[in-house]
Amino acid sequence: MPVIETEKLSKSFSRNEVVSSISLKVEKGEIFGFLGRNGAGKTTFVNMLTGITLPTSGRMLLLNNNNDIDQIKHRVGVLPDYSTFYDHLSAKDHLKYFCKVSGKPAATSKIEEVLRAVGLIGHEKKKVGKFSFGMKKKLGIAQALIHDPELLFLDEPTSGVDAESAIHIQRLILELQKNGKTIFMTSHNLDEVERICTRIAIMKEGHIHSTGTMKELKKKYQTRSRVQIKLSSHIKKEQKENIKNLLFSYSIEWKDSMLLVDVMAEEEIPTIVHALSKEGIDIFAVHVHEPSLQEIFLRQ
Numbered sequence: 001m002p003v004i005e006t007e008k009l010s011k012s013f014s015r016n017e018v019v020s021s022i023s024l025k026v027e028k029g030e031i032f033g034f035l036g037r038n039g040a041g042k043t044t045f046v047n048m049l050t051g052i053t054l055p056t057s058g059r060m061l062l063l064n065n066n067n068d069i070d071q072i073k074h075r076v077g078v079l080p081d082y083s084t085f086y087d088h089l090s091a092k093d094h095l096k097y098f099c100k101v102s103g104k105p106a107a108t109s110k111i112e113e114v115l116r117a118v119g120l121i122g123h124e125k126k127k128v129g130k131f132s133f134g135m136k137k138k139l140g141i142a143q144a145l146i147h148d149p150e151l152l153f154l155d156e157p158t159s160g161v162d163a164e165s166a167i168h169i170q171r172l173i174l175e176l177q178k179n180g181k182t183i184f185m186t187s188h189n190l191d192e193v194e195r196i197c198t199r200i201a202i203m204k205e206g207h208i209h210s211t212g213t214m215k216e217l218k219k220k221y222q223t224r225s226r227v228q229i230k231l232s233s234h235i236k237k238e239q240k241e242n243i244k245n246l247l248f249s250y251s252i253e254w255k256d257s258m259l260l261v262d263v264m265a266e267e268e269i270p271t272i273v274h275a276l277s278k279e280g281i282d283i284f285a286v287h288v289h290e291p292s293l294q295e296i297f298l299r300q
């Protein structure tokens with residue numbers, strides 16, 4: 001049973017359709033990465049799922065509940081694209097206040113546990129007005145986590161935070177997944193998405209352009225892997241000519257004693273190695289450079 005299911009979900013502002021007929025399923029336990037250039041419609045799509053914006057048309061099902069977001073509010077945690085806080089409250093008081101107004105008070109131990117999880121322990125008594133952007137982001141994540149929700153929407157959870165904190169947040173997301181949570185996140189950090197997301201959707205001008213695991217996306221776009229072969233430094237000119245003839249069906253390039261060959265599949269590597277050993281050339285190292293999500297994304 002999918003945790004998120006949308007069918008032809010669309011949103012227009014005036015006559016401008018910014019989300020066009022998106023049908024998507026996210027299963028329990030996924031870390032689903034939602035990508036797209038600025039203005040692609042990601043936030044608008046997430047806002048419809050979290051009840052911030054009403055869809056113009058289409059259908060959505062969250063946690064097997066039809067449309068009534070109020071009924072499932074406590075099972076869903078949201079880090080919006082922009083969180084607002086009260087400058088005069090501390091992080092701890094903030095979470096207390098947030099729990100109180102949402103009608104679900106939380107124990108001090110739970111508040112401290114969540115602040116520790118996001119890396120804010122030690123700053124829990126500091127006024128939020130004195131927080132940096134990154135610290136506010138962490139407080140936003142704490143707010144999303146405080147009710148121990150099954151499903152989390154995280155809009156750019158690591159944007160604006162330092163590298164160390166970003167790694168901390170990524171580990172936290174992986175930990176949440178391990179504990180059975182489902183995470184739907186938008187991000188412009190493609191390395192991060194590639195590392196932690198189980199599936200990815202790339203949105204373009206209101207449409208889902210492609211969806212799949214990294215492996216599926218690489219296959220779909222038939223992106224070539226680059227094999228870097230470090231050879232002995234004494235390759236003769238005629239040997240290079242012979243290699244070129246033997247590997248005539250490949251695009252090859254020399255960089256000093258490094259031979260670079262583009263392949264469609266790893267299964268082709270033995271053929272290349274065989275051709276080189278036939279020429280009596282010693283191979284010192286073979287490295288396969290897989291195309292990154294960034295390379296796939298930039299081709300969209």
Ligand SMILES: Nc1ncnc2c1ncn2[C@@H]1O[C@H](COP(=O)(O)OP(=O)(O)OP(=O)(O)O)[C@@H](O)[C@H]1O
Pocket residue numbers: 013018036037038039040041042043044045081
């Ligand atoms: N309330 C609104 N009224 C009118 N247009 C809007 C509104 N909200 C968003 N839009 C427009 O919808 C389009 C999609 O915006 P959205 O914020 O969903 O994109 P995004 O993919 O989240 O972008 P980013 O990566 O910059 O956050 C943009 O052209 C934006 O100007």
